[in-house]
Amino acid sequence: MLKRTITGSLLATTVLCTNAMAQDVTLTIESWRNDDLAIWQEQIIPAFEAANPGIKIKFTPSAPAEYNAVLNSKLDAGSAGDLVTCRPFDASLALYDAGHLANLSDLDGMNNFSDVAKSGWSTDDGSATFCVPMASVIHGFIYNKDAFSEVGVEVPSTEAEFFAALEKIKEDGNYIPMAMGTNDQWEAATMGYNNIGPNYWKGEEGRLALINGDQKLTDPQWVAPFSQLAKWGAYLGDGYEAQTYPDSQNIFTLGRAAIYPAGSWEISGFNNLVDFEMGAFNPPVQAAGDTCYISDHTDIAIGMNAKTAHPEETKTFLNWVGSAEFAKIYANALPGFFSLSNHEVGMEDPLAQEFVSWRSKCESSIRSTYQILSRGTPNLENETWNASVAVIRGNETPEAAGERLQKGLASWYAPQQ
Structure with a gap:
């Protein structure tokens, strides 16, 4: 009887663990920033996964010069990742107009960005924003x-x-x-x-x-x-x-x-x-x-593949990109690429500190x-x-x-x- 109970408990535990593992979702990021691979793997992804168990992130960059062509072919074939790193203005607007990028205007994290910050990834009339701003130069x-x-x-x-x-x-x-x-x-x-x-x-x-x-x-x-x-x-x-x-x-x-x-x-x-x-x-x-x-100048953002199989998990990640935690990690990992969010971001590099201090005394444009x-x-x-x-x-x-x-x-x- 005791043996049967122990066996049953082990079986139940195994089933629970298997179910938990099965619930893990892996999101793939398309990007041209292949020189950022180590930063994503060592800093950004571990921070997100620690705060969001059950969602795994895979960063899969292409060569910068090939990115637009590679991304377009993947999107047309239905094989692109869940998350798409966005260049500013017309290239990304064309992806949105073609139905490849989802409208993120109602995403909670978007409230952390000004209209100027979002301008690189919004429709001409500003009615829709389709990528979460990551950084400017x-x-x-x-x-x-x-x-x-x-x-x-x-x-x-x-x-x-x-x-x-x-x-x-x-x-x-x-x-x-x-x-x-x-x-x-x-x-x-x-x-x-x-x-x-x-x-x-x-x-x-x-x-x-x-x-x-x-x-x-x-x-x-x-x-x-x-x-x-x-x-x-x-x-x-x-x-x-x-x-x-x-x-x-x-x-x-x-x-x-x-x-x-x-x-x-x-x-x-x-x-x-x-x-x-x-x-x-x-x-x-x-x-x-x-x-x-x-x-x-608005430089880089990230959006959601409109055909992702995991829209809720993808939005969870995008909301995190709009957070103070992401802004601090990204700005310090890549000094000179400044957060576009409204969060106060402390930076360690003195030259980066000097550049970003101009925002408090000068008017910003693109x-x-x-x-x-x-x-x-x-x-x-x-x-x-x-x-x-x-x-x-x-x-x-x-x-x-x-x-x-x-x-x-x-x-x-x-x-x-």
């Missing part, structure tokens, strides 16, 4: 503190101070004033025009006015950033015209340049390469007392060309690359660049006609 200038000290220049806060510092560094002769080339074109627009531009067009005010057709690229506030870029060429060092993006990174990290027009994504890489102390400053304003604006305005031909984003390079090299006047961009935009975009 902030633009500004990284500088060599040793170089500043040796030359005797202070961190500039106005344009006049900025160019005075560049001139003094140039006269000193021991450092290239600013490390940026024009060979690859995109950096002239990304770390040039869209870095300094928000101070002129007043961030979101000007960006939205351009989308609505209330401002034009020939208006003074849109031509003025080109006028500043036209002065940069004198401070970029010999041969900057043929200098590539990796060349510029090397010049700065080897200590040969004093200033690097930057995106915060450089922080972790630079930390491992420099043997000097770095600082950062936000784009200098036109005059003392002016409101400052920064490009705090790159002017990324939402809606680059859907036609000519593509405004790519045309801004070309125009920024032409102006820096002195091959085109700021006014002519503005006229060319405006003509191209008006050729296909109705609000600008």
